[in-house]
Amino acid sequence: MRVLAVAVTYNPDPDLLARVLGSVAPQVQGIAVVDNNSSNARSVRDAASAVRAHVLENEQNLGIAAAQNQGVALARDEGYSHILLLDQDTVLAAGVVADLSSHLAALEVEYDGVAAIGPAYYELNSERQTRAYQANGPLLSRRSLKGLDCPVESDFIIASASLVSLDTLDKIGSFKEDLFIDLVDVEWCLRARASGYQSFLSPTAAVEHRLGSxxxxxxxxxxxxxxxxxxxxxxxxxxxxxxxxxxxxxxxxxxxxxxxxxxxxxxxxxxxxxxxxxxxxxxxxxxxxxxxxxxx
Structure with a gap:
């Protein structure tokens, strides 16, 4: 498995971005930073340079989906097998990518179609761990991941720190660019679900993430x-x-x-x-x- 981390940036906090990139650098084979015309683009370049990341700079804000698709295209061109999507504020603990990779490999043996796997992230503003979401008729259930150590199926997982194979992206399709931002990851997971592909959360992958300001x-x-x-x-x-x-x-x-x-x-x-x-x-x-x- 050869993983390219794809971090999308738009006016990020430079110090936090440096932490994000520094946390993922030892865990993957390459990093790409796709910047959507940040006002502090120089700081973005400096943070990327510190971890020898490839930088793609857009002349306008194209939205998160378009930027993610640019990262996917780069991964294909450079011969990577998987991408790890990252927001500009998602800090990974040591061993997260190895955890996701091993679980993904095992799931692909067990299931016919696996869309992606992501971490059971800890949301800093709400101060709680994410849960798995599963639709059952008109009801939407939420399952706690506390105390679990095996991946749990979820109708959707957030894009940040999710691991996806390029082969799977070829079959399901790219991220929907005209949504621009918000629910891009949900739309892709639901589209994958309808095609017979399941998404999973790993309770043992530790990631900090912040929703909102x-x-x-x-x-x-x-x-x-x-x-x-x-x-x-x-x-x-x-x-x-x-x-x-x-x-x-x-x-x-x-x-x-x-x-x-x-x-x-x-x-x-x-x-x-x-x-x-x-x-x-x-x-x-x-x-x-x-x-x-x-x-x-």
Whole structure:
């Protein structure tokens, strides 16, 4: 297995990016940094240079899916067999890639179609470990991974720190670029699921990840709060995905219910409330008119 780590960057924190790249460098055979026209591109180049990473610099922000597809294309050209996708803020513990690689190899022997495997990451804002999600008719179950040591099937896994073979990508297809950002990984996993490919989480792979920049509290729950523009993309893409034939009923209901809750949460408990409301309304409109891609 020859793994290329593909890190996508957009105005990253330079020190954190250096930690991310430094944590993955000893674990893979190569690193590519795909930068979406960051304002601090020089800092990105410096961090990449420190670990001898290949840098692809886009002249505009093409979105995360397009950047990931660029990394995939580079991996193919350079003769890699697998890619490890990374966000700019995901720090890996030692041995994560070896853990994912060994589990993936075993799963491919046991199952006919394995889409990808990812870590049971610890989310820093909510202060909890991710769970496995599985649709069963109209119900969406959430399974805790605490105390487990074997991979668990999940309808989707987040892209960051996920390990995917290029052969599998050839069969399932590339990441959907006109979603731009938000739910790109969910869409790909659900599309893979409909084609008979399963995704898995490894409870023994330790990764720190941060969803959003701050949190909002709803009773005991902590909800990730992104910059306002992300409300537009999430609602638009969720409603679009809820209408796709390969999306299971439980996920359709989930996307629709969350999209309805968004205006309530993000216009009462966060900052820039009027801006968020306008962006959410625009996202709803663009979803039903079929306007995807970057918000102009």
């Amino acid at each position: 701050t949190i909002a509290r709803i009773g005991p729950r902590r909800v990730a709060v992104h910059v306002p523009i992300r409300n537009y993309y999430w609602v638009r893409n969720a409603l679009w995905l809820s209408r796709q034939p390969y999306t299971p009923l439980a996920w359709r209901l989930y996307f629709i219910s969350r999209a309805l809750i968004f205006p309530l949460v993000y216009t009462t408990l966060t900052d820039h409330r009027l801006m968020r409301l306008r962006l959410i309304c625009r996202g709803i409109w663009d979803s039903f008119t079929g306007h995807l891609g970057s918000l102009k």
